[in-house]
Amino acid sequence: MNILWLDVETTGLDPKTSAISQIAAIAPNGSECSIEMKPFDGAEISPKALQVQGITVKQLMTRETQFEGFSRFCKFVTCFDEQPFMIAGYNAGFDKNFIFESMIRLGYRPIQLFSPYVVDVYALTQIYFSDLQSKPCNFQLSTVCAWFKIPLPGAHNALADIRATQTLFTLLRSQWAIRFCPCRKNHSAA
Numbered sequence: 001m002n003i004l005w006l007d008v009e010t011t012g013l014d015p016k017t018s019a020i021s022q023i024a025a026i027a028p029n030g031s032e033c034s035i036e037m038k039p040f041d042g043a044e045i046s047p048k049a050l051q052v053q054g055i056t057v058k059q060l061m062t063r064e065t066q067f068e069g070f071s072r073f074c075k076f077v078t079c080f081d082e083q084p085f086m087i088a089g090y091n092a093g094f095d096k097n098f099i100f101e102s103m104i105r106l107g108y109r110p111i112q113l114f115s116p117y118v119v120d121v122y123a124l125t126q127i128y129f130s131d132l133q134s135k136p137c138n139f140q141l142s143t144v145c146a147w148f149k150i151p152l153p154g155a156h157n158a159l160a161d162i163r164a165t166q167t168l169f170t171l172l173r174s175q176w177a178i179r180f181c182p183c184r185k186n187h188s189a190a
Contacts, residue, residue: 084111
């Protein structure tokens with residue numbers, strides 16, 4: 001199964017009533033896609049969500065429509081012969097729920113493009129630190145990236161966030177073998 005690294009920024013927390021304001025993806029070949037969209041008519045727009053993203057309602061409303069944005073996103077995803085993709089990201093279930101709900105709202109069938117499974121780097125991070133005394137004060141992406149000295153320019157920009165998430169996953173994967181595989185510990189000590 002091929003992995004599509006994906007992150008969304010949204011106008012709220014409920015995928016049924018809130019809209020995606022930005023979607024970014026990194027394909028298996030390294031190609032990137034970042035699309036900014038205005039919300040669908042009647043979508044909840046949380047002032048706090050916009051504040052976190054550093055945008056105003058006026059800026060949000062100048063973006064392309066959800067239909068235009070998802071048309072470009074689906075074109076990006078379907079140009080690869082590797083569907084269905086498994087979505088990977090930081091709190092990936094949140095992103096997957098928003099992608100699925102938005103695509104269904106627009107008449108797309110997301111199950112044809114995406115596996116129901118996700119790779120959640122947020123969950124992997126929590127497992128990684130579960131038995132360590134020294135750990136970040138919280139598991140927000142920006143905090144964990146600072147902990148590991150991973151650059152994160154423009155936090156809450158979907159493309160910057162997914163690039164940092166992919167880097168964090170690579171780092172965790174390399175550290176995982178050292179921390180959790182006894183055979184590696186013994187081999188490296190010899």
